[in-house]
Amino acid sequence: MQLSLGPILYFWERDTIEQFYEQMIDSPVEVIYLGETVCHKRRSFKPAEWIELARQLGTRGKQIILSTLALIEAGSELGGVKRLCSNGELLVEANDIGAVQLLSERKLPFVGGATLNIYNAQALKHLLGMGLRRWVMPIELSRDALADILEDARKLAIDDELETEVFSFGHMPLAYSARCFTALHHNLPKDDCQLKCRDYPEGLAMHSQEDEEFFTLNGIQTQSGNIQHLLPHWRTLAELGVDFMRISPQPEHTLEVVQRYHQALTADAGTSISELLSSPPCDGYWLNKPGKDIIARA
Amino acid sequence: MELVCPAGNYPMLKAAVDSGADAVYIGFKDDTNARHFAGLNFNDGTAAKAVRYAHDRGRKVFVAINTYPQPAGWERWQRAVDAAADLGVDALIIADIGVLAYAAEHHPELPRHLSVQGSATNVEALRFYQQQFGIRRAVIPRVLSLAQVQQLAQQAPVELEVFGFGSLCVMVEGRCLLSSYATGESPNTSGACSPASAVRWEETPQGLESRLNGVLIDRYQEGDAVGYPVVCKGRFTVAGSTYHAIEEPTSLNTLELLPQLQQAGIVAIKIEGRQRSVAYVGKVAQVWRDAIDSCARNPAGFAPQSQWMEALASVSEGTQTTLGAYHRPWQ
Incomplete structure (x- = not known):
């Protein structure tokens, strides 16, 4: 089992991003995903600059993968995705089928992100034929579903070539919209959003009227209010054949979270990280329950 | 433009056909379709009757098999595809790559439409589904603006169907897990x-x-x-x-955009609401039939009639309507 670092899902300043990766490049993650996956208007790094940053980091011993937008509508957005797909050397994580098309036309291998909606081995098999090398399980799937999919993959004799990754830590990306909920919160239209999400490096918490943390608004993306935390289940993931546990960057404590995950995986340290959590933990999806539920102790 | 109407049961299908639908879409009584509600949908017997009723009147029936099967249920989706083919329906509406591959391999002659749940919002995604599975048509998500729909229609390698009326999903269909986060x-x-x-x-x-x-x-x-x-x-x-931090309870109504959609080359307008009533589908189909015919006769002079808008408002969720993402400021 190895650790991967997902793309930064929030709008952080350029300096913050550079400092963040400077810290993470020496951390125990084996894989780093880089790129803007939520909103094309966030331009701390333009696509060409993400590629440049990825090349620089790529010389320092970790696998660097460029991650593409999950919702591609405008021509300019598609242009940015094309730029990443034709970078010429680095592996790309496709988060929309449009990116799969661009990569397979170029006969390039790719990682299939969670939003490709791979719910069964038949879909896996088809995408493997097009260049898929690693897939990220859809966020809402359970341990049981994953076991079944990997069992079917064995029956279809496609499991040898395949790596599996599971979103294991962080606010889970749950939905993508035409609307920007951060702009809406400020009564601004999306076309004139004034890049308000820059003010919310951990998103904007949305509570029920009873003050229950429910969702996190992050521009056009809606995330879980609770923080997915699958470390208590890491042995099950490993037994099923999961290759990578993905940690999603948060503004605080990401390095400590990575270290704690690493210690648990390699030195059998405890899996409780409650003092590092800014929101309640959850693991419901993994256990076939509502995603927000917490079953194991954090 | 083709008018594609919903039917959650046989009386709704009859009402849709009798009120002017060119095609009616239905689902089977299980989780193979995205309106898996108690008391709704068709078994083999009622589906056969439905196909007969529609075909006798020169109309089409599409079957939505548009959820994402997990391995434990895979055979149910296979059966649904085979059953729809046996019924002689006019097209399958599919989202999942595995199901698309199965349908293309086993029933190549049966037209395949990409469901809105397939989340295709750009031309490269449409090319993927066209080249891999030979889809004839794609239903596009309710997140694109009118300008984006027009641009996509210019480049699309397949027919495009858009939502005209009904409940509004503010999220990209097929990419929304809010419900399972809360309920499983x-x-x-x-x-x-x-x-x-x-x-x-x-x-x-x-x-x-x-x-x-x-x-x-x-x-x-x-x-x-x-x-x-x-x-x-x-x-x-x-x-x-x-x-309302995400969305207000409103309905989508794009009637006033009909001339632009027709001009853009959109081939079909879809009405949402298999879970609604016989009266709903009858009323909505009637209004849209009149509107589509009126627009086809004279697009330049097309104006939504007030009695159309009143009829649609009376069956709208929240009794308000919006142009949704088609109208840029809403975004």
Whole structure:
């Protein structure tokens, strides 16, 4: 089992991003995903600059993968995705089928992100034929579903070539919209959003009227209010054949979270990280329950 | 333009056909389709009757098999595809790559439409589904602006169908897990959003409360318009203010855009609402039939008639309508 670092899902300043990766490049993650996956208007790094940053980091011993937008509508957005797909050397994580098309036309291998909606081995098999090398399980799937999919993959004799990754830590990306909920919160239209999400490096918490943390608004993306935390289940993931546990960057404590995950995986340290959590933990999806539920102790 | 109407049962299908639908889309009585609700949908017998009724009158039937099968249910989706083919339906509406591959391999002659749940919002995605599975048509998500729809239609390698009327999903269809986060069931996995089994209503001193698996979705005072607690359509608190933080309970109505959609080359208008009533589909189909015919005769002079808009408003969720994402400022 190895650790991967997902793309930064929030709008952080350029300096913050550079400092963040400077810290993470020496951390125990084996894989780093880089790129803007939520909103094309966030331009701390333009696509060409993400590629440049990825090349620089790529010389320092970790696998660097460029991650593409999950919702591609405008021509300019598609242009940015094309730029990443034709970078010429680095592996790309496709988060929309449009990116799969661009990569397979170029006969390039790719990682299939969670939003490709791979719910069964038949879909896996088809995408493997097009260049898929690693897939990220859809966020809402359970341990049981994953076991079944990997069992079917064995029956279809496609499991040898395949790596599996599971979103294991962080606010889970749950939905993508035409609307920007951060702009809406400020009564601004999306076309004139004034890049308000820059003010919310951990998103904007949305509570029920009873003050229950429910969702996190992050521009056009809606995330879980609770923080997915699958470390208590890491042995099950490993037994099923999961290759990578993905940690999603948060503004605080990401390095400590990575270290704690690493210690648990390699030195059998405890899996409780409650003092590092800014929101309640959850693991419901993994256990076939509502995603927000917490079953194991954090 | 073709008018594609919903039917959750045989009487609805008859009403849709009798009121002018060119095609009616239906689903089977299980989780293979995105309106898996108790008491809704067709078994083999009623589906055969439905196909006969529509075909006798020169109309088409499409079958939605548009959820995402997990291995434990895979055979059910295979059976659904085979059953639809045996019924002689006119097209399958599919989202999942595995199901598309199965249908293309086993029933190559049966037209395949990409479901809105397939989340194709750009030309490269359309090319993928066309080249890999030979789809004839794609239903595009309700997140694109009119300008984006027009641009996509210019480049699309397949026919495009757009939503004209009905409940509004504010999220990209097929990419929304809010319901399973709250309840364990989502459109992708169970064919249901915010399922009725998770809903609770309670009169309290603070007002009438609606809950979804325990989470307070909304609280109503005397005189408030009360709506079904869809996970995204409640009033929530963000940074101290309480409001519809994601979406208000409104319906989509794009009737006034018909000339532009026709001009763009959109081949079909889809009406949402298999879970609605016979009266709903009859009324909505009638209005859209008249509007599409009127627009075809004279696009330049087309104007939505007030009695059309009133009829549609009377069956709208929240009794308000919006152009949704087609109208840029809404975004």
